[in-house]
Amino acid sequence: MAIKYGRPIELREVARGTGATVPHALDLTVRPRRNRKAEWARRMVRENVLTTDDLIWPLFLIDGNNKREAIASMPGVDRLSVDQAVREAERAMKLTIPCIALFPYTDPSLRDEQGSEATNPNNLVCQAVRAIKKEFPEIGILCDVALDPFTSHGHDGLISDGKILNDETVAVLVRQALVQAEAGCDIIAPSDMMDGRVAAIREALDHTGLLDVQIMAYAAKYASAFYGPFRDAIGSAKTLTGDKRTYQMDSANTDEALREVDLDIAEGADMVMVKPGMPYLDVVRRVKDTFAMPTFAYQVSGEYAMIAAAANNGWLDGDRAMMESLLAFKRAGADGVLSYFAPKAAEKLRAHA
Numbered sequence: 001m002a003i004k005y006g007r008p009i010e011l012r013e014v015a016r017g018t019g020a021t022v023p024h025a026l027d028l029t030v031r032p033r034r035n036r037k038a039e040w041a042r043r044m045v046r047e048n049v050l051t052t053d054d055l056i057w058p059l060f061l062i063d064g065n066n067k068r069e070a071i072a073s074m075p076g077v078d079r080l081s082v083d084q085a086v087r088e089a090e091r092a093m094k095l096t097i098p099c100i101a102l103f104p105y106t107d108p109s110l111r112d113e114q115g116s117e118a119t120n121p122n123n124l125v126c127q128a129v130r131a132i133k134k135e136f137p138e139i140g141i142l143c144d145v146a147l148d149p150f151t152s153h154g155h156d157g158l159i160s161d162g163k164i165l166n167d168e169t170v171a172v173l174v175r176q177a178l179v180q181a182e183a184g185c186d187i188i189a190p191s192d193m194m195d196g197r198v199a200a201i202r203e204a205l206d207h208t209g210l211l212d213v214q215i216m217a218y219a220a221k222y223a224s225a226f227y228g229p230f231r232d233a234i235g236s237a238k239t240l241t242g243d244k245r246t247y248q249m250d251s252a253n254t255d256e257a258l259r260e261v262d263l264d265i266a267e268g269a270d271m272v273m274v275k276p277g278m279p280y281l282d283v284v285r286r287v288k289d290t291f292a293m294p295t296f297a298y299q300v301s302g303e304y305a306m307i308a309a310a311a312n313n314g315w316l317d318g319d320r321a322m323m324e325s326l327l328a329f330k331r332a333g334a335d336g337v338l339s340y341f342a343p344k345a346a347e348k349l350r351a352h353a
């Protein structure tokens with residue numbers, strides 16, 4: 001008996017007829033292509049499916065009214081004033097996308113060394129959460145917790161003598177999470193990669209009676225070149241000094257990702273995330289297999305931009321590449337994907353439903 005893929009298999013001893021009826025036919029018992037011979041047959045044996053329930057749609061916010069501003073490095077993605085974000089939330093509802101994520105472009109005049117605007121209960125994100133929840137209480141809203149959209153230096157934390165301060169930053173992140181949760185945010189998603197922030201945020205939420213607010217931890221977030229267009233979108237690309245390698249993970253590591261995820265679960269994370277997505281599918285798979293937690297991946301701005309740019313040049317079939325890239329996350333074990341393609345993919349999925 002042979003063992004393959006963890007299962008015992010008996011080798012088949014099939015008596016083959018002599019003299020094939022088709023000239024040049026190979027004497028093959030097993031022909032895997034039979035299961036691919038038609039679309040109905042492929043559907044029968046398909047192992048993974050993508051549905052609209054798998055999508056989280058990140059939106060960019062900007063101050064103003066009735067405003068949509070194109071982001072050059074993310075063709076097809078706009079910065080939206082709050083009223084327009086409410087319209088997109090409605091679109092998400094109609095497309096049965098369960099959750100949207102909000103990211104602000106903070107006016108440069110409001111950015112400072114401490115990222116003070118992050119804890120303003122009336123900042124752009126909080127305004128948008130209130131406006132969306134008022135009209136569409138049924139849609140999930142995820143808010144990112146990190147200081148980079150609010151700091152003049154573009155880092156996710158406070159800096160002193162060129163160093164990112166961990167514990168002092170966590171204290172600010174706790175206040176940021178609280179103003180978002182009090183505005184009505186459903187899922188707090190710390191993306192800062194400071195140590196101990198999940199425990200501190202969980203404790204503060206519970207202490208305030210916000211027991212039902214979930215935490216999706218950006219548990220394994222790598223220092224990546226694929227965030228470039230996002231930094232254009234939130235306006236931190238030009239101001240960012242240095243890099244984020246003292247807090248975001250080294251792209252060479254996967255054991256370390258498991259330790260980070262383990263810690264965030266112990267600290268109270270309800271869901272965990274790996275970011276970026278496609279270049280880190282091995283990490284998604286290891287995390288899912290090791291912890292069996294709701295596991296998400298972020299198909300980041302650079303991944304979006306690569307596919308969108310190639311498609312706009314006619315080098316790729318954009319729609320097919322989009323769907324294939326999203327399905328890859330399901331195959332790797334992800335329960336869902338944050339993707340700028342979410343509305344387009346949902347439209348396609350519903351057209352074929």
Ligand SMILES: NCC(=O)CCC(=O)O
Pocket residue numbers: 144146191226227228229230231299300301302
């Ligand atoms: N904290 C959210 C991100 O950093 C997003 C990155 C991207 O889309 O490139």
Ligand SMILES: [Mg+2]
Pocket residue numbers: 193194195196219260263264
């Ligand atoms: Mg950590």
